[in-house]
Amino acid sequence: MTSLIRLELVRALRNRKFLFFSVVYPAVLYMIIAGGAAEDSKVDGTGLTLPTYFMVSMASFGALTAVLMGNSERIAKEREHGWVRQLRLTSLPGRGYVLAKISSAAVVSLPSIVIVFVIAAVLKGVRLGAAQWLELTGAIWAGSLVFAALGVAIGYLATGDAVRPITMITYFVLSLLGGLWMPTTTFPSWLQDIARWLPTHAYTGVGQAIELGRTPHAGDFAILVVYLLAFTGGAAWLYRKDTRAA
Template sequence: MTYFKALMKVEWLLTKRGMQSLITCILLPIFFFLFFSSNVDDTVSNRELVRNYLISMTAFSSLGLTFFTLPFSLKEDQVSNRLRLLRHSPVPIWVYYLSKLLRMLLFYSLAILANFAVGHFFRQVDMSAKDWILSALLLLFGELTFMPFGLLLAQLKSSESMSALGNLLYIGLAMLGGMWMPLTTLPDWIQSIGKWTPTYRFHELVTNYLESGKIVNHSFIILVSYSLVTLLILGYLLKQKEVGDR
């Protein structure tokens, strides 16, 4: 517990240094939400559309944390040799990664709170307390399943490669997952690909709950499957790296 508290204190200090990244991850999706919803008339069907825009942009904010904030934080520790020092200390490596993941979940909780507040007060998105809370929990679950992608991205050797691939995934998965525009507006062959992306399943997990009151089991399973496969690949790469460092 002492090790964990020490690492969380370090993460807090890193958070203050990297506040610009956190603010960008929060404000950019809010800007997109306000922009996309600005010309929507206030009818019953359109209120549902605005609510879905809100969920889309809140889910979108998780991608910035996944593909930029988390991997660059890990890369900074690698470059500064902090991670190497930790590997030769009594601190279990899983405690280090846990502190990173908890920091990202805290960031995303703030992003959800900010997006939901803007949606409610500026676009009159109205949901029951139960729906607000369960939507937030489903979004946090979705972010948790995405974090292995950020951990895997951090294994690239150069920051330039990591940034290039991160940008590609950030934009590509947002578009294919229907976060910027409804997937039905895209060609059929793109829709077929998009429905297998984790971002589409992330978005569908929350919106289908709000529309039907039920959690879509296959979206849940697909998200967990993506996460587990990514963790297996990550575990293999870390093991190979550990053998090479000996």
């Protein structure tokens, strides 16, 4: 399994388009959104400054891009080209393949988080305690596993031709309604009620609580755990289904 993780990392690092959208693109978006804003400008209803609010949003967006887009499309193409079938002939267990996909995606997501943090601290004057920086990095990184599992599930659900539109629709809905691109406090009340139940809303909620020096809400943790179990369970079921079909 270690060899497969290493192979997945090498493949990801060689994919310049993937690296741009997962590592560089979120940092560029952060500067577009927060670059011209004053360091003390507030986002209504959050208690955070605009540079601080969007630091968590864009770091989360980068991690989401890395683990969701990378996993879903790669797995669907590997199924289509017979690579997964070949791996089943080896001693690698099915759970090892799924774990390798999630682990490699999580490793690649870390630079996107760190780069946004560095830009926010250096160029926009975001200041947090050392413990907060570490907690924030760990929380966003660990939370990305939820979406890595979703990426695996979509990769086994969709065919090579259908995986991109399905992934893109999921990606944009989660990003927009989860508050990664704009504060959910700007939504009408009925849409805010929907957004509260999305994993991306809970994902950013944990990060924002850490920025404010508060203990993250237990409800946000619960939502993330439920989605992680659901996506992981779905991925495992779809993997077994795909195995029987092969």
